[in-house]
Amino acid sequence: MPSLSEAFREHPLHLHHNKLLDFNSLEELPDSYAWIQIDQDDHTITNPNPNYPSNSCHGDENVPIINLNDPNAPKLIGNACKTWGVFQVVNHGIPMSLFRDIQQTGQALFSCSTHQKLKAARTPDGVSGYGRARISSFFPKLMWSECFTIVESPLEHFIQLWPHEYNKHCDVVVQYEEAMKKLAQKLMWMVLTSLGISKEELKWAAGPKGEFKWACSALHLNSYPSCPDPDRAMGLAPHTDSTLLTILYQNDVSGLQVLREGVGWVAVPPLPGGLVINMGDLFHILSNGSYPSVLHRVLVNRTRQRFSVAYLYGPPPNVHIRPHPKLIGPNRRALYRPVTWNEYLGTKAKYFNKALSSLQLCAT
Numbered sequence: 001m002p003s004l005s006e007a008f009r010e011h012p013l014h015l016h017h018n019k020l021l022d023f024n025s026l027e028e029l030p031d032s033y034a035w036i037q038i039d040q041d042d043h044t045i046t047n048p049n050p051n052y053p054s055n056s057c058h059g060d061e062n063v064p065i066i067n068l069n070d071p072n073a074p075k076l077i078g079n080a081c082k083t084w085g086v087f088q089v090v091n092h093g094i095p096m097s098l099f100r101d102i103q104q105t106g107q108a109l110f111s112c113s114t115h116q117k118l119k120a121a122r123t124p125d126g127v128s129g130y131g132r133a134r135i136s137s138f139f140p141k142l143m144w145s146e147c148f149t150i151v152e153s154p155l156e157h158f159i160q161l162w163p164h165e166y167n168k169h170c171d172v173v174v175q176y177e178e179a180m181k182k183l184a185q186k187l188m189w190m191v192l193t194s195l196g197i198s199k200e201e202l203k204w205a206a207g208p209k210g211e212f213k214w215a216c217s218a219l220h221l222n223s224y225p226s227c228p229d230p231d232r233a234m235g236l237a238p239h240t241d242s243t244l245l246t247i248l249y250q251n252d253v254s255g256l257q258v259l260r261e262g263v264g265w266v267a268v269p270p271l272p273g274g275l276v277i278n279m280g281d282l283f284h285i286l287s288n289g290s291y292p293s294v295l296h297r298v299l300v301n302r303t304r305q306r307f308s309v310a311y312l313y314g315p316p317p318n319v320h321i322r323p324h325p326k327l328i329g330p331n332r333r334a335l336y337r338p339v340t341w342n343e344y345l346g347t348k349a350k351y352f353n354k355a356l357s358s359l360q361l362c363a364t
């Protein structure tokens with residue numbers, strides 16, 4: 001079966017994981033992490049990074065919160081996808097104990113020594129393992145975060161980290177992925193229904209029960225340590241996900257923001273037991289731009305460590321995703337050319353936030 005591991009072979013990234021810092025030992029923000037700098041002579045603030053958007057955040061508009069038991073949920077979801085590209089869900093059926101367990105595994109992982117974590121480092125052309133976010137290479141400054149990506153099994157890396165208790169943590173990952181997969185399937189059909197697309201009308205997705213049998217996923221654990229100078233640092237730089245959709249668990253520390261057209265950055269506050277759903281670039285293509293992927297970023301905090309787990313859900317890696325025929329007509333041409341997830345991850349590794357527009361078809 002084709003796998004996501006092929007995605008980065010042609011675009012290896014040298015992120016110098018060996019220079020990763022022990023964040024907890026730092027009392028000052030190193031210059032390499034300062035996205036905004038203070039001029040030593042006149043104390044003015046300068047921004048050396050053209051990619052750093054303004055820090056202001058607006059609070060008068062809220063990301064929709066949707067109860068999945070509401071009979072009206074598909075309609076509400078459709079509306080949220082069209083207008084926000086992101087929403088939170090409650091009553092999703094996932095027990096709180098699973099969030100506690102995955103958080104304990106993340107905690108055990110990120111609290112290992114740097115030396116230990118580097119034994120599980122991601123290789124330049126690999127997809128799984130410990131390191132910096134892949135998007136680091138597109139910015140002149142480093143981000144105040146560390147991450148661990150899991151594609152398929154974490155076994156190879158977990159044995160390095162915990163030779164005696166890797167099984168316990170592998171089991172947690174398996175259970176978490178199982179639960180996320182079921183939720184992702186349910187959400188996908190709700191979103192597709194809201195676009196008027198039925199199970200029979202998406203051939204690659206339908207297994208015997210229309211269950212996205214060959215869909216592919218990755219789990220991305222993020223840690224944002226407390227930061228001595230949070231106003232000048234960046235946890236995770238603005239990006240869209242390359243997925244169909246992403247399901248994000250966040251601990252009780254805020255930091256996630258989404259960009260809302262005409263408004264600016266809007267906070268997505270942690271909701272006890274809630275999950276954040278954001279639409280990715282592949283759904284943007286599939287919906288022919290009707291449900292756009294949302295730009296998001298993470299800011300950091302002076303006193304508390306933020307932890308999050310992103311379940312990145314996509315199609316089988318070698319299936320072509322294209323604007324759905326039902327969303328194309330005499331008045332609306334196809335806006336994007338077909339692309340596979342593997343190919344798109346390569347495009348993203350090369351062009352980053354311009355990847356989506358690089359697939360745009362010109363008007364004839």
Ligand SMILES: C=C1C[C@]23C[C@@]1(O)CC[C@H]2[C@@]12CCC[C@@](C)(C(=O)O1)[C@H]2[C@@H]3C(=O)O
Nearest residue numbers: 127133134135149218220239241242243348
């Ligand atoms: C499947 C994937 C999507 C992702 C790259 C990855 O191989 C695993 C990590 C994902 C992530 C999470 C943080 C933001 C992001 C842009 C990145 O650098 O790594 C996404 C990638 C993506 O969606 O393109």
Ligand SMILES: O=C(O)CCC(=O)C(=O)O
Nearest residue numbers: 220222250256298308310
């Ligand atoms: O930590 C967060 O809230 C967001 C993480 C994220 O955007 C990602 O992993 O893609």
Ligand SMILES: [Fe+2]
Nearest residue numbers: 239240241296
């Ligand atoms: Fe993301």
